[in-house]
Amino acid sequence: MQPVGAVAPLRVDIAEKTFRSAQGVSVTALKDLSFEVRHGEFACLLGPSGCGKTTTLRILLGLEKDFTGSFRLPGGEHNRVAAVFQEPTLLPWRTVEENIRLALPKSLRQTDLDSLFQTLGLSTMRSLYPSELSLGLARRVALARAFATEPAVLFLDEPFVSLDEQTAERLRYLLLSVWSARPTTALMVTHNVREALMLSDRIIVLSPRPGHVRGVFDVRLPRQYRNPQVMSDLGRSFREKFADVL
Template sequence: MNDARNAGDRNALELRIESKVYRAADGTSVEVLRGLKFRLEAGRFGVLLGPSGCGKTTTLRIAAGLDPDFRGDCRTPGSGRLGIVFQEPRLLPWRTVEQNIRLVLPPDQTGADLRDLLDTLGLSSHLARYPGELSLGLARRVAIARAFAVQPDFLLLDEPFVSLDEATATRLREELLALTDRGHVTTLLVTHDVEEAIRLADRLFFLSDRPARIVLERCLPARDARSPAMIAAIREELREQLASG
């Protein structure tokens, strides 16, 4: 049995998955995660990396409370205000940008002032447009704005910058960091991009192949101290550590 609960304060994210098993189409059992355990301090930015199909998104779903079928326990930070950004923007095509963002707000907050959020993400001039009129970069901005509209204390992102050109992705990363730092949001992001992870994270968690577990954990220096040379050196050091087992 698992025990997933909210801490009710600014406690760390603590995730312990003894085992997560899927039932395959042919009826066989597939163990995706085994002995996976990590802790992310409140207000910090963590990144999950690992081979394709190893269980990164499954881990994220468990942390979000979307998949309770696992053995272990999950303690989430904050008061339960959760923001999620999926790989696809998942916008309702018949609603405008502003309507898609405000859709997540509780009835008593539908008129909340979102001007700072919209300005940070460059969406103020696009509020009356529909998803079909947006570029992928703008659609991703809307998805991020929707996640932040609830003023989350816990944020989960599943490859939010995949398929974007580098200039757009770089700007979105900067906007994301501005929002998470401003709100002291505990953040967990999944990516395949090691350099992206090094630029964003306070702490890195590397997963093994299935059944996945944490094989390497790395705390990074302050972001403003990460020069291009330091980022390259960290990337090479991580590559060597992972290659050596």
């Protein structure tokens, strides 16, 4: 039996977010940004660099308080959020497993993480320190940490940036397999169209700064049918629709 709030969408209505630089110049990062991510949906926030994607995530994560507008996270009372940041942000002085367990709420601290470690290929690395991991592995640990908390909503901020394409692709598949085993409402920031087409149910395209929704691209096709041929067709129609943005 799910609580009522659990099936609620992620609803975002940010009227304005302005940054004031040290010289006193104010820059409007976001203006009239509203969108919705349905329950259990994987959405991507795509846009040119500097359009306020990361700022949007920071607002939703509660790290930026100074903005006008509102947002509502799904999940009701159990509204745990999880985030995978641009950098893995693991505590260097704690082992892989400690890093993950520390992020868990008290009630889940002793939970069995074996299958999660298994899926992400981290079983043999539980007792390593983050400095002993490659960037790709550290990213996997960050993914494991996010999924282990069983969040009502998951935010990912370009989690595969600065990896070689082969590793990034491998991680995208890993992300998909963990996510399908533990489906949760997810919002991922990216500027990689192919990545967005591969992973998401819908792509929310942002305009250049000040960021607002330029359009929405629904990828209705189930993920298992998104082979290279289909992906390039999807890519073409996406580019036709949003030629001015990219």
